[in-house]
Structure formats: structure tokens, C-alpha cells
Amino acid sequence: MTVFEQGKNAKQTLTFMSQVTTEQKNNALGIIADMLEENIEKIVSANAVDIENGRKNGLGDGLIDRLMLNADRIKAMADGARQVASLPDPCGRLLSEYKKDNGLDIKKITVPLGVIGIIFEARPNVTVDAAALCLKSGNAVILRGGKEAINSNTALADIMREALAKAGFPQDVIQLVGDTSRQSATDMMNMNEYLDCLIPRGGKGLIKAVVENSTVPVIETGSGNCHIYVDESADINMAANIIFNAKTQRISVCNACESLVINSKIINKALPIIAKKLKEKDVEIRGDERAQKACELVAPATDEDFATEYLDYIISVKTVDTIDEAIAHINANSTGHSEAIITENKENAEKFLKCIDSSSVYVNASTRFTDGGEFGLGAEIGISTQKLHARGPMGLEQLTSTKYLIYGDGQVR
Template structure:
């Protein structure tokens, strides 16, 4: 596709400049973008209204609309995230593991940008700002291919980045938005090996699966979030009720929301009615096994597919298990290796759960909703990786870098 070839060539040229900018200049750009986002909030909200009108015509519902919608509060949050990124230490140029060999060579690792980062994503204008901000800080050029449902919002945000970049005398092509939002442009981007160093999909299971299966560009998979809360036999039950309610209802349409509840049989009678009453206040539908349905009369019977479903809605599956080991086996069978939590006051049970559960983030007595770049102190995130190669969990600055070996000699030959 001609548009992507042109974008790719511009990205490579911009990369040669951005990769070598000093931290102060990169931070000035980020801080200026943050100010402009707040100053031009009215422009962003107007663009967002156009997207919401289009979303209504497309009959988008629930989580998609919630993630698409901007507000003064959300814009302020995006701006604050960029300011936090500016405060963080710049990893680029760090020398790690410098060692002197017996022959006198000094060998170390220097942290450098990945190069050109491509991101394909859906319905989340904040991703545009988060990705561009993280990439600028780490010296990476980004090519953004957002969904058609958020096109006007994404374009408005990118224009603000361009204004801030140009005010600082830099190449605006370090942040580019693909104008074509058809499926063909996404497929073409997956084959852009000559220009992209990495491709990151952010969206629903369908999008992620398509990119992973079809991309010839190296992919970092940001995964689906089928997150579990396990209430152990040694749990503080009041704490359990609070954690389950927060993890499910605080923002149900995101990947770190809880989708499944597991409860030890010895505390099921004591805690499930309270959890059921709490979730009822939040409008949550419970799909449970036989014991859950007996203890929470309004629960509906769960089907096999419920155990592996990311609802992204006010729905949760619930199952009573006979042991900690059964809970861990269930999570490792049906989970998506995203975020998992045990509620317990037993240290050995907590350690077993931490050791045996295979996930990017494993919690003891805390909501899964904390799996987030901002909450982890990264300012923002480019995504939450559920794979094991290169990066795992919330991807902040260091995850957008690689290393090259630097070797200092004094005339050594082999």
C-alpha cells in the first residue's frame, strides 16, 4: 500500500534524528504536548463527538464506547501521564554490565531504541498519546494505525504532537497516523518489514489473533485479560468482598478487570452471599457452578465457555474449588497469563500461588486493576504483554529499548 510505504520511508528518516536527541529536548516536547492537550481540550472533545456519532451509527455498545469517550477529566489524565513520562529517567544511552576481560577488552551493553514501532489498536484515543509519548522518550519513531471509530480523536491528538514537535525544530514524522482505517491498511502494516522494527496490537482477541497469525514483522502480543480472583480458605473475607467488587466493577471494559471468581469450599458459605450482594449493587451478572447458584440465588448456571471468556462487561463467572492446587490448575488452564490474584492471610499459600500461577502479574491481596503502566510508575504503557519474549507485563520505557554491545580495546587482536 503506497501510503504505508511513504509513511515508512519518512519514519526511517525521522528515526535517525530522534534516536540521538538528548533527554532535555525530548522532555520539552512531552511537556509541551501535555500543555497543548489541556489548552485545546475543546478541539479534542469536538473531534471525539464526531467519533461518538459515528460509533452510534456503527451500533457500538458498552466497553467500546466507554473506551472511545473523552472528557475533560480523561484529557487531564492523559496530559498528566505525559508529564510523568517526562519526569522518568531516560534509559537511552545507559551502559550496563561493563566487564573487563582477561585480554583487557572492556565489554558492556548500551541501551538503544528499538527503532520504528508500529501499533495497531482499537477505539482508545488515549493509546495514541500514551504510545507517542513513550516512543518519543525512548527515541523511537511510531506509526499509529487506530480504528475507524476513533479516527477524528486520534487525528486531533497527533496534530497536537506535530505542533509541539515542530515548535522544537524537530521532524514531525517521528509520530505518524495512518489515514487509511480499512482492513487492507492493517494487513499491509503487518508486512512492513523494511520499515517497522516491531509491531504491537492493542485491542480485542480478534485483532490480536489476526496480527499474531499474519504479521511478518516481529510482534509483541498484548493479550486478552481473563483475570481471576481466588478467595483462599485463609482469606480475610471482608477484604475479599472489597477486592472482588473493585476488580470487577471499577472499570469492567478493560483487560485488567476480573472476569472469574474462584472460592475455596471451606469459606464459600461464609463469603459468596456477601460477594453476591456486593456485586448485585454494581449490576453484575454472576454465572456460577452449582454451589455458587445455590448460595447466590440470582446467579445463572455457567457453561464451559464461561471459564475462558473475557467479558469486558458487568459479568463474572464463579466456581467453588476444593483446594489451592485446584484453583491454580483452573487458572493455568483457562487464564490468559495476564493478571491473577489470591486473597489470603496464609504466607505459604501466597508463595505457592505466586510461584505456580503462570501470568504476567500475580497479586496477593490486591485488585488486578493495578496492572497498568501508570500504577506501576511508568507514566503510561504501550500495552500489557502476556508473552514471555522481550517484554512481559506493562510495557514502559525500558521495554521499548534493546541493547547493543560496546567494546573498548587498546589494540587487541585475536
């Protein structure tokens, strides 16, 4: 089946989805969650094939970590589906209502976007998270994962489609593209007749290709060159703990810290402590000349390092003299994802919050919290780094649009 045929099939489910109740959607999500847990062995077995192929093809540890599924991760996906079911239905909310002088009663309500296409790479958890969010928000979804996860994604999609049938839903509310060639991705970028929205999730190259080539409206989810700025008033031990968590808790995710910025007034004291902590996980530290002088564990950095999303045990360090210089450096090199300041100075904290142009900005906390679940949104569809329609972690609300309902009693213009 071609992706265009899948698009046509998805479009045909929208009449059903426009009438489905919250209770029905929650029931379907509950069945999906139960069936995922009932089929853990099947999913892990399919994933093992992807892991083996990935290692043979030279995938790095970070990508293998993104790809890997185990019982705990599958249970977490099931719990995510249940959490989405527990959230308020984003559809049919009354946003405004007013009556015109001519007697027309006008209401504005939330409605699903329609058919959502998602192109993603080696993260099979996206298959379930995205499907659950699209289902609860009343949308149909076409999922196109990378070849690295095709066996895992196929197993997950088959289970979810079986669950939909049990719940009385058209199975084509959730579809997986079996063709992982570049052509299938290109075709999705040109499915204006069937797709209402296209969301890329993955590395910088994938996102750039979709944004530049798609004729379907795109919600850009970003790669994450996330920064942490250690201000001159920072609690150094707090800074070391936060940076260690943000860099090493999981290196393969877009909200991991990739770049440090440290004030020159504190660098000689702070960097050796931070570096010692990072060396517990053998993190390679690449810094400018002043960072190298401040700590013998720092290797030379290039200009490219300051703009790189490593997804590896590597971090860059830039030395600055003022918070203004820190803000300018971060805004110039950031991907607009997540940045943090470690400071005891309230004025500097507020300045950082106002001036940093990213979707999520923190004071004295790890960038690892930029996540739909952590923000109370349930599973997330991605972290939007653009400014139109949606920005930051995208949950149910961001998968809806609006519609006007107008009630009259014979008015003509």
C-alpha cells in the same frame, strides 16, 4: 500516503533520534502536554463525532467507555506525558563494561528499538500514551487506530505533530495511519523493511490476527480474563470489596476481574456477600452448580464463560475444593494477564504467587493495579502477556534494546 511511505519517513527520523538529548525529549513532551490541554475543546468535539457514530453502529457501553474522551481524561493524558518526561532516560545506560586480554574495551548500552508500529482499537488514550513512551525512549512510532476512534486519533496526532515541530523535532517521529481498512493493518504486519517491532493493543481477535499473520516481530499484549481466587481463609468483607473494585471500577479495561474462583469450604458464606455487593452495579453472575446452590443470585454458566473476557457487567464463578484445583483452573483458562488470591494463609499465598503463570499476580489486592502508571512506569505501551523480551506493563525500559560499543587501538584477529 501509504503506510509503506510512512514507514520510510519514520526510518529517516532515526538518525536525528539517535542524537537527541534527554533535555530535548523532555521539552517536546512538555509541549505536547501543554498543547493537549490547550486544545481540549477541539479534542472533545472530534471525539463526540466518534461517540455518535459508535452509538449508531451499536457499540456496547464498555466500548463507548473506552472510546470516550472528556476534559479529565485529556488532562490525565497530558499528565501522563509529563510523568514520562520526569522519568529517567532509558537510552544510553551502561549495562556492562569489561576489557579483554587483547586490549579491546567492550561496553554494552541500551538503545531504542527503532520504528515501532502499534495497531489498536477504540482507545484514543493509547495514541498519546504510546507516542509519549516511544518519544522518551528514542523511537519513532506509527499508530494505526480503529475506525471507531479515527476523528479523535486524528485530532490528537495533529496536535502532537505540531508540538514536535515547535520542539524542533521531525514531525514524522509520530505518525497516524489515516486508512483504517483491514488492508492497512495487513500492510503493517509485512513492513519488515521499516518496522522493528509491532505491538497490537485490543481485543482477542485483533491480537490473534497480528500474532498469527505478522512477519514483523510482535510483542503480544493480552486480553484479560483476570481471576480472583477466594481462599478458604479469606477475609470475606475484604474479598467482596476487592472483587467489587476489580469488576466494576471500570468494566472496559483488560485488568478488570472477569472470573471468580471460590473455595467450597467458604462459598456458602462468602458468595452471597460478594453477590450482594456486585448487585449494587447490577453485575450478572454466572456460576457452576455449587455456586448456584450457594446463592440464588447466580445464573447457570457454560464452560465458555470460564474463559471469557466479558468487558461488561458479567462475571463467572467456579467452585473448587483445594488451592491446587484453583491454580489448575486459572492456569487453564487465564490469558496470562493478572490474577489475585484473597487469603490469610501465607503458605497458600506463596504457593499461588509461585504457581500462577501470569504476568502479574496479587495477594489481597485488586487486579486493577496492573498498569504502567500504578507500577511507577509512567504511561504504558500495553500489558505484555508473552515471555520473551517483555512481560507485564511495558514502560520505557521495555522499548529499548542493547548495543555493544567496542574501543580498540589497532587490534586485528
